[in-house]
Amino acid sequence: MPAAETKTRVANWLEERLGLAAVRELMAHKTVPVHSSSLWYYFGGITLFLFGIQVATGMLLMLYYRATTTEAYESVQFIMTRVEFGWLIRSIHSWAANLMIFTAFVHMFSVVFLHSYRRPREMTWWSGIVLLGLAMAFGFSGYLLPWNKVSYFATKVGADVASSIPWMGQALGRFLRGGEDVAGATLTRFFAFHVVILPATTIFLLLFHLVLVQKHGMSTPPWIGVNGARQMPFFPNFFLRELMAWYGALALLGVLAALVPWELGEKADPFAPAPAGIRPEWYFLAEFYTLKLIPNHVLGIEGELMGIFGFALLALWWVLLPLWAVNRNGMIRVRLVTGIGVLLMAYLITFSLLGYFL
Amino acid sequence: MKLLLAVWAALGIGLAAKDTCLDCHSVLDGKLQAPAAAFAGDVHAKRGFHCSDCHGGDPNAEDPQQSMSRAKGYLGKAPRTAIPKVCARCHSDANLIHKFRPQQRVDQLALYQTSVHGKRLAAGDNKVATCIDCHSVHDIRETRDAQSPVHPLRLPSTCARCHASKQHMASYKIPTSQFQDYQTSVHWEALAKRRDLSAPSCATCHGNHGATPPEVSSVAAVCGTCHVLFEDLFNKSPHQPVFAAAGQASCIVCHSNHAIHKPSTAMLAGDASVCAPCHDKESEGGKASAEMAGLIRRLDASLEKSDRILERARSSGMEVSEALLRQTEAKEHLVKARVAVHAFNPAQLRKPVEEGLAIASQTYSSGEQALVERDRRRLFMVVSVTMIFLTLAGLWWTIRRIEQNRSVIP
Numbered sequence: 001m002p003a004a005e006t007k008t009r010v011a012n013w014l015e016e017r018l019g020l021a022a023v024r025e026l027m028a029h030k031t032v033p034v035h036s037s038s039l040w041y042y043f044g045g046i047t048l049f050l051f052g053i054q055v056a057t058g059m060l061l062m063l064y065y066r067a068t069t070t071e072a073y074e075s076v077q078f079i080m081t082r083v084e085f086g087w088l089i090r091s092i093h094s095w096a097a098n099l100m101i102f103t104a105f106v107h108m109f110s111v112v113f114l115h116s117y118r119r120p121r122e123m124t125w126w127s128g129i130v131l132l133g134l135a136m137a138f139g140f141s142g143y144l145l146p147w148n149k150v151s152y153f154a155t156k157v158g159a160d161v162a163s164s165i166p167w168m169g170q171a172l173g174r175f176l177r178g179g180e181d182v183a184g185a186t187l188t189r190f191f192a193f194h195v196v197i198l199p200a201t202t203i204f205l206l207l208f209h210l211v212l213v214q215k216h217g218m219s220t221p222p223w224i225g226v227n228g229a230r231q232m233p234f235f236p237n238f239f240l241r242e243l244m245a246w247y248g249a250l251a252l253l254g255v256l257a258a259l260v261p262w263e264l265g266e267k268a269d270p271f272a273p274a275p276a277g278i279r280p281e282w283y284f285l286a287e288f289y290t291l292k293l294i295p296n297h298v299l300g301i302e303g304e305l306m307g308i309f310g311f312a313l314l315a316l317w318w319v320l321l322p323l324w325a326v327n328r329n330g331m332i333r334v335r336l337v338t339g340i341g342v343l344l345m346a347y348l349i350t351f352s353l354l355g356y357f358l
Numbered sequence: 359m360k361l362l363l364a365v366w367a368a369l370g371i372g373l374a375a376k377d378t379c380l381d382c383h384s385v386l387d388g389k390l391q392a393p394a395a396a397f398a399g400d401v402h403a404k405r406g407f408h409c410s411d412c413h414g415g416d417p418n419a420e421d422p423q424q425s426m427s428r429a430k431g432y433l434g435k436a437p438r439t440a441i442p443k444v445c446a447r448c449h450s451d452a453n454l455i456h457k458f459r460p461q462q463r464v465d466q467l468a469l470y471q472t473s474v475h476g477k478r479l480a481a482g483d484n485k486v487a488t489c490i491d492c493h494s495v496h497d498i499r500e501t502r503d504a505q506s507p508v509h510p511l512r513l514p515s516t517c518a519r520c521h522a523s524k525q526h527m528a529s530y531k532i533p534t535s536q537f538q539d540y541q542t543s544v545h546w547e548a549l550a551k552r553r554d555l556s557a558p559s560c561a562t563c564h565g566n567h568g569a570t571p572p573e574v575s576s577v578a579a580v581c582g583t584c585h586v587l588f589e590d591l592f593n594k595s596p597h598q599p600v601f602a603a604a605g606q607a608s609c610i611v612c613h614s615n616h617a618i619h620k621p622s623t624a625m626l627a628g629d630a631s632v633c634a635p636c637h638d639k640e641s642e643g644g645k646a647s648a649e650m651a652g653l654i655r656r657l658d659a660s661l662e663k664s665d666r667i668l669e670r671a672r673s674s675g676m677e678v679s680e681a682l683l684r685q686t687e688a689k690e691h692l693v694k695a696r697v698a699v700h701a702f703n704p705a706q707l708r709k710p711v712e713e714g715l716a717i718a719s720q721t722y723s724s725g726e727q728a729l730v731e732r733d734r735r736r737l738f739m740v741v742s743v744t745m746i747f748l749t750l751a752g753l754w755w756t757i758r759r760i761e762q763n764r765s766v767i768p
Contacts, residue, residue: 258739261675
C-alpha cells in the first residue's frame, strides 16, 4: 500500500472518531490583535506553561517524596543528593512555582491596564482572580512540604494569622493545621491540598478560563477598539512566538536551577525557638509587612484583625473591578482604573521590598 | 459581722494592718526616711512583713515613746554581730519559710557560721560581710530579681565591693585582684557577655553563705563539679600525685584561678606553654606536650580546611547538609581530644584525633565532589541554554519565513 494512501486512511480513521476538522478550521481562522501592547498577551500563556512544568516536575517529585514529619526532610534531601537529576527537578519545581506566581501577577496587571476585564469578559476576570488565589495557595501549601525550619515557622505564622479572623478564625486555623499546632497532621493535609485538592480545582477552573478566552478571543484596549487593530493568525504566527516565550522561560529556569539551586535549609524542630527574621514567601510579604506596621489596637479593635478585615475588603473590591470600572453611560473609567492599578502595583512592590529588607 | 471578719481573715485577704513605723518614718527626713522609702520594694514588705518583725516594738502605737519602747520588745538597729541571728529567726524556721517557698533552704545561718565571714564575725571582726552586706537592707529582693545585688549577673561586683577594695582587705593581707582577673576569664565572658546565668561566678566555686576559699587539695573537686571528665582524667594522670606532693592546687597550676582563659594548643607548646616551666623541651614531658599540641593542631587544621570547602559548596547552593552534620561529629572528636589532654598521655589523644581526621577527610571529599557536581551542572546549563537559544533562533527564522509569505492580516 503506498504511503500517501496509508496516511489518508489513518487521517480518515482519526477524523471519523475525533472530528479534528473542526479544530483545524478553528486554528485556521483564529486571529490575535496586533498593536503596541500585544506583548502582554504572552504572559497568560507563559503562566500556563509554568503550570505545566509544575505538574510534570511535581509528579516526578512525588515518586520519592514522603509526607511525614520524620521522612519529609530526609526524602527531599535524598531527591537533592541521590536521585539522578533530582536537584534539577526540585529546583525547577520551586523556581517555576515562584515565576508562575510572578507571571500570573503580570498577567493580572496587564489585564487591568489593557482593560480586558470589561464586558463580556467579567467571568474570565473572576476565574483568573480565583486562579491567582489558587496559585498562592499552591505556594503556601508547598512551602511546608520540605519540613525545614523556615517553612515550619512561616506556616505557623500563616496559620496563626488565619486563626485571628473573627468567628471562623479558630475553626479555620484548626482546619489548616489539623489540630492546635503545626505538626504531622498539618503536613499530611498540606500535601493533600497541594497534590489533589488544589490541582483538581485549578484544572477545572483553568479549562473554564481557557474556554472563555477562546470564546471571546483576545481583548483589544478601548483606545484601539475592535476594528482598529490589525490581526495576526493564531497559528502558526502567534503560536510560534508563544513557543519562543516558553523556551525563554525554560532557559531562565535552567539558569536559575544551575546557578541558584533551591536551598533545603535545616530540618524543622518544633521545640527550637523561631529563627530571627522569619517571613513568608515574597508574594505574601506586602500583606505581612502591612500587618507589622499596624498598631496593636486601632479604634479599640485589634490591629491584626483590622488589617485582615482591610485586606478582605480590598480583595472583594478588586474582584468586583468589572462592575465598578464602568460608568453610568457604560463607558470604562480608563483613568481611574489605571490610576488605581498603578497605586496597587506600587504598594505591592514597595511593601514587598520593605518586608524583605527591614 | 465577726463571723464575716473571721472568714475574711482565714481567706488571707487581710485587712490593712496598721504600721506606725512606716507612717512616721516616711514623713521624716534623710537617713530616718530612707528605710521607709526603700521598704516598698522589699520582698519582705511584699510578703506582709513589717519593720517590727526585725526591729521589734509596737507598730500599732501612735506615740513613738510607746512604739519604740523596750518594754514592747523594741530592739532598734541590730548590731552587726547580731544580724545573722536576726535574719535566722525566720530564715532558719522551716515552718515559716516553707509557707512562702516550699523548696527554700533554711541552713543559711549554719553555713554562714562555717564560712570565713561567719568565723571572723564570731571572733568579733565587725568588718566582715553579714547578710545585709550582700543582700542589702530594707530593699532586699529575691535572688532572681535582676535588681538584687546577689542576682547572678550582679554577684561578682557585689563580692568585689569588699574584695576589690585595697583599704578594706589591707588588714586581711589577701589580694584584691580577683574581680579584675575574673573579668578576663571565659566564665565572665559567658556570664556578662552571653548573659548565661548558669555561668560560674564567685559563689559557684567558693559557696555563698558558707563562703570559703577551696583548700589546695580540693581545687580539682571544685572545678570538677562542672568539668567532670577533666577531673576524672587528671586524678588518674601522673600529675595528680606530683602536684599533691608539691602542694600545688591541680587545675590552677595551668589554668590559674580567677583569670581562666580560653584554653588553646599554645598552652601545650611554644613560648606561652604552661608545661615549659616544669618540662624542658627535650625532656619526655616536653616531647609529650609538643606531640599532643601537634595532634590537636593537625585535626584543627583539617577541620578548618573541610569547613572552608563545604562553605564554598553551600554558598554555591549545593546540598551538603549531610557532610556538615558529619563535620559536627568530627568536631566532637576535637573536643574529646582536648579533654584527653588532661590525661597528659599522647596515646590517649590519638584515638579521637584519628577518628576526627578520618571524618574530616570524608567531609572534605564530599565538599570536593559537591564543587565538581556544581561545575558539571553549570556546564550542563550552558549546553542546554545554548541549545534553547539555537531553537529560539530557528523559531524566529521560521516565523520570518512564514510572515514573508503571509503577512499580518490588515
